[in-house]
Amino acid sequence: MSPFLPLLDIDVGDGSLLHALARIAPLIVPYSLKDSPSLAQNASRYVLIDRDSSQSVDDVVSILDQGADKVILPLALAKDAIGVVPAERLLLLLDVANVSAVSDKIRNGVSGVLIKTPSVDVDFIGSVSRFFAGSAVHVLPVQAAEPPSRSTIRALAGAGTILVIPTSLLTLCATDAKQLNVADAFLANVTSDRPDGLFPTVVSSYLEGGRSLGLVYSSIDSVRESIATGKGVYQSRKHGLWRKGETSGATQDVVSIRIDCDSDALEFSVIQHGAGFCHLDRPSCFGEVNGLAALERILKSRLASAPEGSYTRRLFNDPELLRSKIMEEADELCRARTKDDVAFEAADLLYFALTRCIAAGVHIVDIERSLDKKAKKVTRRPGNAKPQWTQQPGAGSSTALAPAAEASKSASTVDTDAPIRMRTYDLAAASAEQRAELLRRPVLKSDEMIAKVKPIVDDVRTRGDAALLELTAKFDRAQLTSTVVRPPFAPETMQIADDVHEAIDTAYENIYKFHKAQAEQGSLAVETMPGVVCSRFARPIARVGLYVPGGTAILPSTALMLGIPAQVAGCKEIVLATPPRPDGSISPEVMYVAKLVGASAILKAGGAQAVAALAYGTETVPKVDKIFGPGNQWVTAAKMLVQNDTDALVAIDMPAGPSEVLVIADHTCNPAFVAADLLSQAEHGVDSQVVLVTVGLSDERIAQIEEEVDAQARALPRVDIMRQSIPKSIIVKTRTVEEAIAFSNDYAPEHLILHLENAPQAVSAVENAGSVFVGPYSPESCGDYASGTNHTLPTNGYARQFSGVNTLSFQKHITSQEVTADGLRGLGPVVATLADCEGLGAHANAVRIRLQALSQS
Known part of the structure; x- marks a missing residue:
C-alpha cells in the first residue's frame, strides 16, 4: 500500500499529475470535484463530503453506485449511512479534537477515519491509530504550507497511519521547498536490503489476470520516470536506466505500481506490447501463458488471421451461430451435475463467450473492470430472471444428462483444433450419487x-x-x-x-x-x-x-x-x-x-x-x-x-438407444487396440456411448490410450462424428477386475470388450451385457459383421432385461397338454378345488362333468 494518499485540492491542468498519482494510490476527491475531467476513468477514488455539505444518504449511495471506492463522511452523515452502506466503503471524517467522541457503534460501522489536524504529532497520531485498531487511519494536516519530509511519511507509516498530501504540494518534477516529488513520497517507506539499494520488482500482466512476466529491479530514478511517463522503466544492474522496449519495440504501459507488505519490493502491473516481456520473445520469463489468458491470445490471433473455412472464423463471421452456441452451452452448464461435468461445460461456455467478446473488441480486462464496477454498487436489483428464461408452472423441468451423454452437437460447431479427449473419473473417489451419474444414459424424452x-x-x-x-x-x-x-x-x-x-x-x-x-x-x-x-x-x-x-x-x-x-x-x-x-x-x-x-x-x-x-x-x-x-x-x-x-x-424387438461399448482394460492391454475399440463404436453417431473402465492403470498408461484415441481418430474418415462423441465419453478408473466388472454389470452395456490378463475367466462374472468380446484379438467389429453372433443388441441399459436378436426372436412358442382319462382322474379334483377357491364354478364344472362321466363308464 502507498504510504500516502493524494488529495485533489487544485485545478491540475492537463491532468498529467492526476494520471501519475492514479498509478500508485487512490485519489481523495472532494465532492465538488468528483466530476473533474482530469480524473482517469479507471482511477481509484475516495469521494470526500465535508461537514458543511447538504448531501443525503441517497446521495452517498449514488456516489458509490457510480464507481467510487469509498466515501469519506462527516460524523452526522456517517451516523445515518451506517447500516445502509457497507462498512468497508465508509471512512469517517473527524477533527482531531473529536476523536474521543466516536462511539463503538460508529467505530465498528466504518473501515477507517480521516483525521484533520493542524500539524503532525507522530506520537499523538499513534495513539489515535491504536484507538481505531483494525481500521485505516489517514491524517490530513490542514495548515501545512510546505510539503512533508520523507522521514515524516515514514514515521507515520511506522505508526500505522497514512498521510494525506494535497496535490498542490506534489509534483512530477524534482523535490524542492514547495513541492514533493510523487516518487519520493511513494518510496519514502520502501527499503532495500541490497548493497546497490535497488528494489526487486515483479512485473505482471494487467490484461492476463496478474500473470507474472518477469523479475527486474527498480531505483528511485526509474520509479520516478515510470510514474511520470506511464511507461515501463527499470534499473539495469549493468547499464543504468532501462526503458523497456526502447530498442525492441516491446514497450509497456504502466497501469499501477504497488508496494509489498514488507515495503521492500514492488509490483508493476503493465500492458505489454510487442513480442513479449522476455528477451526470448516469449510473453513471460516463466514460460507460456495458459488458461483464459492463453485462450484470449489465440482468439485475438485468429480474429486477425484465421483462414476462411476454419471453425473459429465461422464463429466470428456468423453471429447467429455464435449466439446459438452460447445458449446451447449455457443450457448444458445448467444441466451438468458432477464437479467434472460442471468444469467441462463451463469451459465450453467460456470459449464461446470469450469469442463473442473478442469479436466485439472486448477483452478479459474489460470484463474484470465491469465486474469491479458492479461490485461497487450498493443498490441491488432483485435479480429475478426475465420471463423468457423462467420455467412456467407445470411445464416440467429439464433432466440432467449423464457425463458421457449430453445432447448431440452439430459437427460444424466443434473446434477441430482441440484434442479429441474423453473425461476421466476415479470410481474410488466417487460418491454414491456421482457413481449413479456415471451409469446414466441420455434421457430419452x-x-x-x-x-x-x-x-x-x-x-x-x-x-x-x-x-x-x-x-x-x-x-x-x-x-x-x-x-x-x-x-x-x-x-x-x-x-x-x-x-x-x-x-x-x-x-x-x-x-x-x-x-x-x-x-x-x-x-x-x-x-x-x-x-x-x-x-x-x-x-x-x-x-x-x-x-x-x-x-x-x-x-x-x-x-x-x-x-x-x-x-x-x-x-x-x-x-x-x-x-x-x-x-x-x-x-x-x-x-x-x-x-x-x-x-x-x-x-x-x-x-x-x-x-x-x-x-x-x-x-x-x-x-x-x-x-x-x-x-x-x-x-x-x-x-x-x-x-x-x-x-x-x-x-x-426391443427398446433402442444410441450405440454403446464398454471396454475393460488392465496392465496387459495394448493402448492402440483399446483406442481402436473405443473409436469403432464412437463413429456410429454423435450420441454414441463410449466407456473405458481401467483396472489399476497409471495416469501415464491412460494418457497413452488417450493419445492413441486422438491420433487414430484424426486419421479416420468419420472424425467429425468422433470429435463430438468422444468428448462426451468417459474413463472410469477402478482398482480391481471385480470392481470393474461390477461397474459394467450395473451399466449393462450393449457391447462389452475384455482386455484382461485372464479374459476368459472373467466372462463367468458378466451378468448384464448384450454381447461380450473376450481378449485382445476379439474386436467388436467381428461381432458387428461376420463372426456369427448378432449385432442387434439391447442398448440404454436394457441388457438387464433383454437378449440381443437371435433366432428365437423370430419364433413364438406354443404350449400344449394332453390329459388321458386316468390323468384327469388324478388331476381333476385338484383343478376343481382351486376353481372353487376362486369362485369360478364353470371351470370346476368342466372338470366334474368329465369325472362324473368317467365314474359311470
Missing part, C-alpha cells in the same frame, strides 16, 4: 418424440401409399412412383465389387451357422404326473419387418443380422425397409443381402413413415406382425407408438 411422430404415423395409416410417397419425397429427398420392390430383384441393382461380394458371403455363412444352431430341433414334452403330458413347440412369426438404417452409413451388415435369423426361423414373409438414395435406388450391398435372406419385399422408405407402413400395411406394403431393427429417435418413437396400438397388432 419418449413422450415428446412420440408426439412428433404421431402425425406421420397417422398420415400413413390413413392415406397409405399416397402419404408414404409424399413423406419419402420430403424426408428422403427421393421422388418415387412406387415404394415397394419385390423379387426377383434385377441383377443390375445388386452389382457390387468382388471383394465385397466374397465378404458378404463369408459373413452370411458364419451368421447362418450360428443362428441355425439356436433353432429348436424338436418339441419339448414333459409328463408332469401320470397321464398328463405338457409340451412346447416353436412356430415362426409369419410376417416380419426388418428396418435397416441408411442415414450416415450403408448397413448391409444389419440386413444380414436381421434377415438370417428370420430366414432360419422360417418366417413366411420378410419385408426389408430401408431409406432410398436420392435417385430412388437402394444400395446394391443391401439389395444383394435381401436376395440372400429371401426377402419377400423391399420397402424404399425410412423413418417413422416406414415403421407405420410396416405396422398397418398399405395398398402395396404388406402388414407385418413384428418389427425389428435399430434406428434413430424417430424410428424408435414410431416403434414404441405402434406396439401400443391394439389396431396395429404388432410387436417390436
